[in-house]
Amino acid sequence: MSDYQPLKLYVPEPEVRPGDEPDFSGVDIPKAGSVRRPEIDASPEEFRDLAYSIIRVLDRKANAVGPWADMLSDEEAIIGLTDMLRVRAYDARMLMAQRQGKTSFYMQCLGEEAIACAFRKALSPGDMNFPTYRQQGLLTSTDYPIIDMMNQVYSNESDPLKGRQLPIMYSSKEYGFFSVSGNLATQFVQAVGWAMASAIKGDTKIAAGWIGDGSTAESDFHSSMVFASTYRAPVVLNIVNNQWAISTFQGIAKGDSATFAARGHGFGMPSLRVDGNDYLAVYAVAKWAIERARRNLGPTLIEYVTYRSGPHSTSDDPSAYRPKEESDAWPLGDPIERLKNHLIARDAWSEDRHVQTKARLESEILQAQKEAEKHGTLHSGGAPSTRDMFEGVYKEMPEHLRRQRQEAGV
Amino acid sequence: MSDYQPLKLYVPEPEVRPGDEPDFSGVDIPKAGSVRRPEIDASPEEFRDLAYSIIRVLDRKANAVGPWADMLSDEEAIIGLTDMLRVRAYDARMLMAQRQGKTSFYMQCLGEEAIACAFRKALSPGDMNFPTYRQQGLLTSTDYPIIDMMNQVYSNESDPLKGRQLPIMYSSKEYGFFSVSGNLATQFVQAVGWAMASAIKGDTKIAAGWIGDGSTAESDFHSSMVFASTYRAPVVLNIVNNQWAISTFQGIAKGDSATFAARGHGFGMPSLRVDGNDYLAVYAVAKWAIERARRNLGPTLIEYVTYRSGPHSTSDDPSAYRPKEESDAWPLGDPIERLKNHLIARDAWSEDRHVQTKARLESEILQAQKEAEKHGTLHSGGAPSTRDMFEGVYKEMPEHLRRQRQEAGV
Amino acid sequence: MARMTMIEAIRDAMDVVMSVNENVVVFGEDVGYFGGVFRCTQSLQEKHGKHRCFDAPINESGIVGTAIGMAVNGLRPCVEIQFADYMYPAYDQISQEASRIRYRSNGEFTVPMTVRMPTGGGIFGGQTHSQSPEALFTHICGIKTVVPSNPYDAKGLLIAAIEDDDPVIFLEPKRLYNGPFDGHHDRPIIPWSKHPLGETPDGHYTVPLGKAVIRRVGQDVTVLAYGTMVHVAEAATEETGVDAEIIDLRTLAPLDLDTIEESVRKTGRCVVVHEATRTSGYGAELSAIVQENCFYALEAPVTRVTGWDTPYPHAQEWAYFPGPARVGAALKRVMEAS
Amino acid sequence: MARMTMIEAIRDAMDVVMSVNENVVVFGEDVGYFGGVFRCTQSLQEKHGKHRCFDAPINESGIVGTAIGMAVNGLRPCVEIQFADYMYPAYDQISQEASRIRYRSNGEFTVPMTVRMPTGGGIFGGQTHSQSPEALFTHICGIKTVVPSNPYDAKGLLIAAIEDDDPVIFLEPKRLYNGPFDGHHDRPIIPWSKHPLGETPDGHYTVPLGKAVIRRVGQDVTVLAYGTMVHVAEAATEETGVDAEIIDLRTLAPLDLDTIEESVRKTGRCVVVHEATRTSGYGAELSAIVQENCFYALEAPVTRVTGWDTPYPHAQEWAYFPGPARVGAALKRVMEAS
Ligand SMILES: Cc1ncc(C[n+]2csc(CCOP(=O)(O)OP(=O)(O)O)c2C)c(N)n1
Numbered sequence A, B: 001m002s003d004y005q006p007l008k009l010y011v012p013e014p015e016v017r018p019g020d021e022p023d024f025s026g027v028d029i030p031k032a033g034s035v036r037r038p039e040i041d042a043s044p045e046e047f048r049d050l051a052y053s054i055i056r057v058l059d060r061k062a063n064a065v066g067p068w069a070d071m072l073s074d075e076e077a078i079i080g081l082t083d084m085l086r087v088r089a090y091d092a093r094m095l096m097a098q099r100q101g102k103t104s105f106y107m108q109c110l111g112e113e114a115i116a117c118a119f120r121k122a123l124s125p126g127d128m129n130f131p132t133y134r135q136q137g138l139l140t141s142t143d144y145p146i147i148d149m150m151n152q153v154y155s156n157e158s159d160p161l162k163g164r165q166l167p168i169m170y171s172s173k174e175y176g177f178f179s180v181s182g183n184l185a186t187q188f189v190q191a192v193g194w195a196m197a198s199a200i201k202g203d204t205k206i207a208a209g210w211i212g213d214g215s216t217a218e219s220d221f222h223s224s225m226v227f228a229s230t231y232r233a234p235v236v237l238n239i240v241n242n243q244w245a246i247s248t249f250q251g252i253a254k255g256d257s258a259t260f261a262a263r264g265h266g267f268g269m270p271s272l273r274v275d276g277n278d279y280l281a282v283y284a285v286a287k288w289a290i291e292r293a294r295r296n297l298g299p300t301l302i303e304y305v306t307y308r309s310g311p312h313s314t315s316d317d318p319s320a321y322r323p324k325e326e327s328d329a330w331p332l333g334d335p336i337e338r339l340k341n342h343l344i345a346r347d348a349w350s351e352d353r354h355v356q357t358k359a360r361l362e363s364e365i366l367q368a369q370k371e372a373e374k375h376g377t378l379h380s381g382g383a384p385s386t387r388d389m390f391e392g393v394y395k396e397m398p399e400h401l402r403r404q405r406q407e408a409g410v
Numbered sequence C, D: 001m002a003r004m005t006m007i008e009a010i011r012d013a014m015d016v017v018m019s020v021n022e023n024v025v026v027f028g029e030d031v032g033y034f035g036g037v038f039r040c041t042q043s044l045q046e047k048h049g050k051h052r053c054f055d056a057p058i059n060e061s062g063i064v065g066t067a068i069g070m071a072v073n074g075l076r077p078c079v080e081i082q083f084a085d086y087m088y089p090a091y092d093q094i095s096q097e098a099s100r101i102r103y104r105s106n107g108e109f110t111v112p113m114t115v116r117m118p119t120g121g122g123i124f125g126g127q128t129h130s131q132s133p134e135a136l137f138t139h140i141c142g143i144k145t146v147v148p149s150n151p152y153d154a155k156g157l158l159i160a161a162i163e164d165d166d167p168v169i170f171l172e173p174k175r176l177y178n179g180p181f182d183g184h185h186d187r188p189i190i191p192w193s194k195h196p197l198g199e200t201p202d203g204h205y206t207v208p209l210g211k212a213v214i215r216r217v218g219q220d221v222t223v224l225a226y227g228t229m230v231h232v233a234e235a236a237t238e239e240t241g242v243d244a245e246i247i248d249l250r251t252l253a254p255l256d257l258d259t260i261e262e263s264v265r266k267t268g269r270c271v272v273v274h275e276a277t278r279t280s281g282y283g284a285e286l287s288a289i290v291q292e293n294c295f296y297a298l299e300a301p302v303t304r305v306t307g308w309d310t311p312y313p314h315a316q317e318w319a320y321f322p323g324p325a326r327v328g329a330a331l332k333r334v335m336e337a338s
């Protein structure tokens, strides 16, 4: 074999590192409005190309164009903008609270607000999300009390989860928000199971699974695809590709070719890519996929192309692994700015209303925060109690736990 | 949501069940010679269609046709035929031995002989296979002593694995045959790691991973695809689609659409489907993929379309879940018959030589069996010893095991 | 009342709950049309429909992961892992998810799921068809772990497991499927029809989770056993003449502490028996608990008889298996100790 | 000789072996360019090249699975699982594959692989950043399990682990990364530079696997501890005035039986301490072994002080953590027993 060169390990690297100029020239961005809209019962083979493109509605001039446009009234679009402003304001306050030592940990969804906010609006009551830690927008876009989210973040006496969970691992059955797990990807396949149950029961409710670009590498991603495609489960499988997984760029999970959406093709699944910073596009695609699921036409895989503008969490400092300016250079822009400009262009909004709305939301959040803090913050002590720690491991407390609780003196 | 019908769970089913007429009309079989042969450095995007077709060389008249033909001399093809006859004879004897109570368990590769036998011939010394339990052809097609395989099957005093492993879980480092595991799919990702190591070390050796159609559903399949594609590992990833996983037809692992090969597209991986009952086609495709790996062009995913003609194992009775005649109805025929007819058509073989060769191989196998049985069979007792059971758990026996061995009185 | 094998009892349990509760669904590898490689689900698909009993892809974490999702959505899935040796890919979903969903959601979401799996050796299955992973489950809070030793219990416990509101791991000693194996592998096989506990009532009944049962009342030494080892312990007692009190734990977690402690306080001696690898096996926990709670009653060290700390070998299966000779020797040893 | 944190010591260990042995490779999530979320692999990529230290996809079973393949092909991979809580998806590859490849191939194929993972709580990480899964490894034969309690040992043990020819699980108590935490969470943090075992020799040295060390010689009671709990036990001893002999196990499997037995025979009492959930934790095995081998020397029950059988809670972290008060109470309890 002397005529063969020695093999060499290939390790993908991002285009740029700290100190370099941000460079997104490799990201292929089709023109807004240019991607067609298949019928919801079309055969996935007929639109495989959509997994290699990006569905976009808002163009550079903030106009809504193409076959995926015109799905939301002025009012609905304004609600969308408000929802995004609200979650951004919430994130900013909670981030600050963590910095002030009021809790141990926090995670923002900065830059990705459109995805959860718009998706939520396309769902119906009774549908269930299986979110990651970055879909707080699914809750803040409903009337779930923000104060309860704060109570959870503070692990205080009013924490609905009794201090048991890390901040941001919310849970609300009523609001279709499944308990967030700290283990990546596990929820994705649970979403498929939930959806299968809906079909087994002859229900009309559907499920939505959520996963990050980095987490698609996990085994549970595969399980989800296998079960969802085999049983044609009524589930929408959402990949939020925000380019980064902590310090690791998406090329490590994906390799250098294909797209995350293209993983659906091996399972005969309809697979779409969408501009995740375009509220209107996200809504339109979500609506399409949800309708498909609810009509018993099976699962859809959606990749949202976006950018994680903030650090991974309060424990992270991205300047160690990517250029500081990369976020600003992101070619798909900011979801709030884009929808705002669109609404202004549409004459349904103004700079003034925007400033007022932002201020109103910030003050609402601040108000809620004050209320929440009356119930305590993480280190203010005392609550939740050690007794709460022993409860709820099983439906009924078994003897050995009773003895341990006694040993703990509570 | 009253305008939605109740959802319904879809459960894929095979076309036929016991009592029904076998029906393979759904299996789309392109004409031999009709599938093109890409350059080995061609970009995978250019031949995605090959994952939805079947590469075939031998046509109905047993002629070798098309761009994948003409790779083997008469002599090499005769060796191929002999290899297939040998492993079939070996399987028949060992199956019988199990029925006679000489061992606990056996698994044949009946009907799938072409795959391992031809693939083996395309490898170079030092390459490593990570086989399943159905690739005994990888060993029998080398000069690895058949008697040692029998000794392993018998767990006798000469068993190279000291009675520790279930029959057929062979292992031979020298012959590029990694220790077979009873846990499905685990070896597939180990193959990728082995190949990565080859690249890290600057070696020229490549690895081959093996997996069954049913086992592609396992998580380790996904891990393999992720790591192989990201690091462009020099590995050939082989899926043997023999239509069945014990009693479960391939549609449960695959769903009703796409192909197993198409799973490679989500990873930008070259993905080929080949007639697994066509020795010449298997050899040609193996050679192509192995060359690609060795030239540092990365991994290839190959799906071999074949049929498991025998029961899953000696513990299985397929008449409970598929028509008895299904095997005969399999449209790709028998690999031995097809190569034999081809060689005869090519004037390199005759019915007489075939009968003689078969008889010679059967008597060689019988001879080896007699030799092996001199070293004992499973229940003939005594060997391997209880001492052997305690050895080799670690490189050096730790204190607690020494004490246990003492407790066992050996 | 019918004589059943353990396979039939298990099948009957599922049939009975599926008949009374339409939220019960059964799936796993080969469990649908074929009825499972051990035939535990035979005819369930035909009787209850393809959407309530079906084949699953070979992906154990997917089987458990989807079952969790179903349970969260109101079903009571009872899934089969083909061999306990193949539950490892599902261990993350079992130990990190199913076990904690009630706790982490403060009771909003719960996982009434049962995971059945054949366990143990004695069938020449080698290292990947013989393992007993119970200790890996007992270490995880939030799940229950059950091991029946006979058809009567198997049916009653399985119904109780499926109807339980917490996740239950249901380990089926496969060597007991067809008869009460006592470790004498060289003797003729006795069928369940010859054993009183092969007698299995028709219809619905439960054997409560968390309750052990005394299989043999004795004065000299307490034997803690479960699954196959209950029968081995009975044989060893018979053969040594030691007057042992044999406790069949049935549920390993939560453990029936009272029954154990009462017995050991009476006998002052304790032998713990299991087939799993010794180190960090469930016997370690039993030994630790007994000596913590009954220290002053103990006249001899709590003694473990277990599988060795090696993989389960193929040819040396009977040297590995803790049969009646080894259990008997331990009984005599603790009786001689003072 | 330099004062190092445990992070620096671990990093230095890898750097040293990578420098002398080109077959050593390091990979895991975020370990390449960035150097790991705890910075244990910082600068290794820059120094030893991208093909010897690189980022891995978020797939723990793939990380371990590929590492096994590499080890089989002659490398010595040392991989990082970002938190021990995320090793569960890899548990199949660790417990069913890495552990048995030597045995099942009769020594033809071996797996000289080290799997590093931060373990334990005390950092408000909640249930998925705090677990201590050591008992899940000690139950598996064929692998070794190591837990260092200080920078000196961490470096020496990690070098020994990477150079060992069997698979080694290397558990790093993350609460010790930056200082010798003794459980007094309300006191100022002490850095390793103030601790004698922060003194870490330059270059290559090993601390042998399988050998415990006596951290404090004492006459009254033997304390078996490892990782963070060694420091907690020291504080408890100090505070109660009980003359405890504190054994830092360092390697949990294979266990240094001689050191343990000798000490317990001397003191006649034993307290076992760990942070993991109690039931079926490694303390059960230690308790069982001690009473099996030292029964006649014991004057009090072997007593366990452990995390409770609940998930590791977020807000109630210090009620869960077995701190010096609980260890101290146990010390007094066993001293009063008779
Ligand atoms: C099983 C598991 N492995 C590793 C981690 C640690 N971890 C937490 S978040 C994260 C990155 C996830 O990236 P991605 O999926 O892209 O989601 P994003 O944070 O970008 O939203 C990692 C590695 C974990 N939580 N669970």
Ligand SMILES: Cc1ncc(C[n+]2csc(CCOP(=O)(O)OP(=O)(O)O)c2C)c(N)n1
Residues within 6 Å of the ligand: B134, B182, B183, B184, B211, B212, B213, B214, B215, B216, B240, B242, B244, B245, B246, B308, B312, C029, C058, C082, C086
């Ligand atoms: C992890 C795991 N799950 C389940 C099994 C049980 N099992 C053994 S072979 C088999 C079917 C495999 O089918 P396939 O992959 O198609 O291979 P084939 O037998 O057809 O060659 C099953 C389910 C196993 N050995 N390992």
Ligand SMILES: [Mg+2]
Residues within 6 Å of the ligand: A212, A213, A214, A240, A241, A242, A243, A244, A245, A246, A308
């Ligand atoms: Mg991401």
Ligand SMILES: [Mg+2]
Residues within 6 Å of the ligand: B212, B213, B214, B240, B241, B242, B243, B244, B245, B246, B308
């Ligand atoms: Mg198959």
